[in-house]
Amino acid sequence: MGSLWEDLESLVEAPSSFTAKAGERGTVKAKVAFNADEDAKALRKAMKGLGTDEKTLTDILAHRSSAQRQLICAAYQKATSRMLLKDLKDETSGDFKDLLVALVTPPAEYDCHEVMRAIKGVGTEGDVLVEIFSSRSNQEIKALTEAFLKETQKQLTTELEKKVSGDFSKALLLLAQGNREQDTSADVEKAREDAKTLYSAGEKKWGTDEAKFIEILCRKSIPQIRQTLVEYKNISGKTLQQSIEAEMSGNLRNLLVAVVKCVKSQPAYFAECLHNSMKGGGTHESTLTRIMVTRSEIDLLDIRAEFKKLYNHSLQSALQSEVSGDYGDCLKAICGGDD
Structure with missing residues (x-):
């Protein structure tokens, strides 16, 4: 599994789902003769x-x-x-x-309901928050925030702040502002500086300066972080993901790793999430439902391709063996075919 996340060669030029036009790589398309x-x-x-x-x-x-x-x-x-x-x-x-x-349910409202569900009651479902905030574009986060305000009359960031704490809270709140930089190309010099900053803040010192990681990974543009990942590997000989996994723990680690994975390849990130939701003894249906529905018009074709590459069997066949009945039939319809 590691090999996928360690390949940085073609990364800088690769297309990103953050900028994909809705409908191009989805499995669900508008019906033509619609009534x-x-x-x-x-x-x-x-x-x-x-x-x-x-x-x-x-x-x-x-x-x-x-x-x-x-x-x-x-x-x-x-x-x-x-x-x-x-x-x-x-x-x-x-x-x-x-x-x-x-x-x-319209996409922004659905994201909003999932976030509300994740922060309701005792204990917060960190993994839901990690998945949503690491993978949504600025526009999607802004739409989610508006839906949240409309439904609850409350500010999303204020409510999140009550429910999560520490460095995880800092990173999540930065992402929840939906203000990630939008440059379409990378400044190599800056990426090198950021890579050095991260190396000094993590691998090189005793104890980790989480704030630096949060600042760079939750604010910089996708092309910029991609270039930084390449520079980091050149400096430290390790991938940034390996360093985060070694240096951090808990929800913060999960969130920053998810950000790095989404920056590299959202389809591969979601393929891995889908696989994890079905492996072992029992299926995590809410994760399965959320990813299949929210990606169905964005990049589910690409997620299917990555799934096949990673696990040597198709997403359709995984659904076939893991979910059954009307639920399974509907998921397979959304999946849209075998690879």
């Missing part, structure tokens, strides 16, 4: 009366873009005076219900 009224009618029929026709729900909702699903919700309400979201919640259950709810 929201017909879809709404078919969905109502699938849930009316005794028993639910789950196959129709999947056939429609897994094969429409997020924007089209919003039009279906509006058509459904107009035709029936009912809320599609509420009917789906009433007529389905378990993981399948959660998946359908995710599909009909």
